[in-house]
Amino acid sequence: MKQSKKEKSLLSNWKLHIIAFVFVLIGEAIGVIQFDLGVGTIALFPMLYALVLGGIVSFPKFKLLTEGQMKNAATILGISFMLFVAKLGTMLGPSLPQIFEAGLSLAFQEVGHIIGTFVIGLPIALLIGMKREAIGSTFSIDREPNLAIISEKYGADSPEGRGALGVYVCGTVFGAIYLALLAGFLGSIGIFHPISLAMGAGVGSGSMMAAASGALAVTFPNDAEDIALFAAAANLITTILGTYICVFFSLPVTARLYEWLEPKIGRSRKKGAA
Template sequence: MDAKPSMFSWKVHLFVLVLVCVTELIGVHELGLGIGTITLFPMLYALIIGSIMSIPKLKILKKKEMQISANILGISFMLFIAKLGTMMGPQLMELFKSGIPLLLQEAGHILGTIILGLPIALLIGMKREAIGATFSIDREPNLAIISEKYSSDSAEGRGALGVYVCGTLFGALYLSLLTSIIAKLDIFHPLSLAMGAGVGSGSMMAAVTGTLVTIYPDQADTIAVFSGGANLITTLLGTYICVFISLPLTEFLYNKLNPILGRKHKNEIKNIKT
């Protein structure tokens, strides 16, 4: 038995190289929908093709190779953050000037995912899955928090994982379209929209940033810096906010709202009355 976990596979790296080459050749395309524009990035094509390749029935990738890919993902994300750091260095003073707005955007986690998302989750019939699904946008650090507290096999873990998968598949497309619509309204400064791109997801941030750069090409570098800075702050600060504020608040609200909005409780009350 090999004591050291494998981090290398010729098959995995070969597939990654082919995917990168193919998707980069496809390039960036814009899909106009009248109300806005969806920007399709090579990353999206790679995600779709990779998802098809990982279907167990096709037997293209084994479970061991998928685990190797998951381990490599963490290293790749570190390299991505390092690249953002080199871009942020020359713009640190600009970031410091916008420090408070960057920090206050964390309030969106509470107002958006919890206050709006939790009641809707209960109304459509979700139980404790609603806690994992709505306490954050459920990216990698948030999944780790849920797994540590409830375990990945728990109802909370299933809720968090479900939102993670949906965010990975549809989040970039949705935010790309939303950014295009909001930017064309011309009511927010491009740098405000860039800061809003930092939701704690690399793919979603890239989708928003790419759309903004297409609309405001003269501010491309500044937009990339502010979106990257906001995303980094959200990832770091957001982890502590989720542990000490968002998750306890979500569980508290769940216990209060579930007897009122939960389908199961409503059915139990009806049965008692009849």
């Protein structure tokens, strides 16, 4: 469906602005809700409500928004995150000595992305029946730079490309909600330091980082500024350093592991195969 000239103009986005404003009012009116699970607490906060309401309103069957308006909303979201990152940048400058002091910790947080992707994800993908799509879906967390890497190596139409795109779409739709709930729960357990959780929130996605760091800020209000600071620094490192790790390590190792593991644990393997 092509966008009309009216939808392309800035003034035609009034409906989106009103909907967003209403969602903000609803979210702030509800406030923070916490559920005690015994071993920890799950915190629901205003941004999470806005994400859920936005998903409901944009559901195609409801026909509340056109495809063109949804594309405009995605563009506006990108601009909003630019402002958010600019704000974080003003916090990063004065705190550079503090970030340099935690330099090795910030660098080593990238190891978690490796363990959580192909070390754990690849065997699970093979056990549920995925084939070469498993390479694209588990070699990284599959954000924009990772999609470019897999497209350049295998092609966007390849099984590997479809696997990477599938994880990208799932991360876009569910990632922020999932990380917000997970971060709030892990923070409430009391095992992890809030700064270490903030570093873990930097997964290379602005929306996921904002959701996770927002949940942590609710759980640790006294450390809210440091949480935003280290989450932004970790997110930047993941985007830059993680790209090179994916090119020279994660993707080649994942492809090699696939060739070794698929005959052994792949669901469709023939009986008696080695």
